[in-house]
Amino acid sequence: MTVASLLTPDKQWNHALIQSLFPSDISQAITAIPLHPISTHDTYFWSLTPHGSYTVNSGYHLAHTKLHQNEPSSSDSKSSNDWWKKLWALPLPPKLKHFLWRVCYDILPTSRNLFNRKTLHSPHCSRCHYHDETLEHALFRCPASQKLWNCRNSWIHEGISPSPDQVLRDTSTYMEQYTTCNKKSPSFSPASNDHRQHNNNCPSSSTFHHRLLVDAAQDL
Numbered sequence: 001m002t003v004a005s006l007l008t009p010d011k012q013w014n015h016a017l018i019q020s021l022f023p024s025d026i027s028q029a030i031t032a033i034p035l036h037p038i039s040t041h042d043t044y045f046w047s048l049t050p051h052g053s054y055t056v057n058s059g060y061h062l063a064h065t066k067l068h069q070n071e072p073s074s075s076d077s078k079s080s081n082d083w084w085k086k087l088w089a090l091p092l093p094p095k096l097k098h099f100l101w102r103v104c105y106d107i108l109p110t111s112r113n114l115f116n117r118k119t120l121h122s123p124h125c126s127r128c129h130y131h132d133e134t135l136e137h138a139l140f141r142c143p144a145s146q147k148l149w150n151c152r153n154s155w156i157h158e159g160i161s162p163s164p165d166q167v168l169r170d171t172s173t174y175m176e177q178y179t180t181c182n183k184k185s186p187s188f189s190p191a192s193n194d195h196r197q198h199n200n201n202c203p204s205s206s207t208f209h210h211r212l213l214v215d216a217a218q219d220l
Helices: 015-021 024-031 056-067 081-089 094-104 111-116 135-141 143-158 164-183
Strands: none
Touching: 015 024, 081 094, 135 143
């Protein structure tokens, strides 16, 4: 259907036809549009640019807005003020609140973010080596993260917690992987950036350095 099909022969809105095709609110909106006295052919018009033609820039901004429309905006925005107030009022350590804030803005130092900033030569996950380490992968999709979530769910829903011996074995295994990976010198050849699965604990061509960050506090 075109605009011309909704007009009478004398180039006026066909009110009877419009009311039979559309709900009353849409009919009123259509008939309220003034008609140009110059007869022209129907054409497409992109409303996000002054000239009515589509541009990649305007399309990108529209897609970005749609993608992030349900996400909280900056802390001083009125629309998300209550959301941020609830976050900052949670009885959590400040470092955890800061971590949640960084999660909301996807500014954690994941391999994907560091790769985009030219800090790393590969966006691959340094734990599983199967996928790019995005925020979602690092927190939920990586097998290492899923193991933590499974332990948490078993403890909360089934009352099952790992034994101290199991915790010690897992810690020792992780430390061995950490030590082994850091003994290898990094190689940043293009071939090492292929998405390949590895059967051993470290990539065959060492692409990553591992860092172990420890945070401890003591009451005085």
